[in-house]
Amino acid sequence: MKRLTSAPNLALATLWADMLTHGGVPTRVQRAYASSIVGEVPFDQSLPELWVVNDEELEPARKLLHELRHPPHRHWACPACHEVIKGPFEQCWNCGAAMPV
Ligand SMILES: [Zn+2]
Numbered sequence: 001m002k003r004l005t006s007a008p009n010l011a012l013a014t015l016w017a018d019m020l021t022h023g024g025v026p027t028r029v030q031r032a033y034a035s036s037i038v039g040e041v042p043f044d045q046s047l048p049e050l051w052v053v054n055d056e057e058l059e060p061a062r063k064l065l066h067e068l069r070h071p072p073h074r075h076w077a078c079p080a081c082h083e084v085i086k087g088p089f090e091q092c093w094n095c096g097a098a099m100p101v
Pocket residue numbers: 078079080081082083092093094095096097
């Protein structure tokens with residue numbers, strides 16, 4: 001197991017771990033219950049952490065997490081109806097055409 005990152009809270013840690021695991025990188029949340037002892041340990045050592053199960057998957061996990069936290073922001077014009085589409089959509093909301101590649 002290798003430490004990937006810490007998360008600001010348990011809800012986010014659990015969400016990221018779920019998304020990474022479903023994305024093909026098994027990830028576990030560690031120190032999930034340490035927040036109950038906040039005040040006894042330094043704050044930055046009481047945050048839940050994400051650990052990748054397989055050491056060699058640390059780099060893929062970093063990339064995947066970055067993508068999850070920064071979804072691509074697209075801006076494109078539909079080739080069929082010329083509607084301008086903004087946001088993470090790959091399909092025209094107006095006519096259903098696919099985003100041009
Ligand atoms: Zn369209």
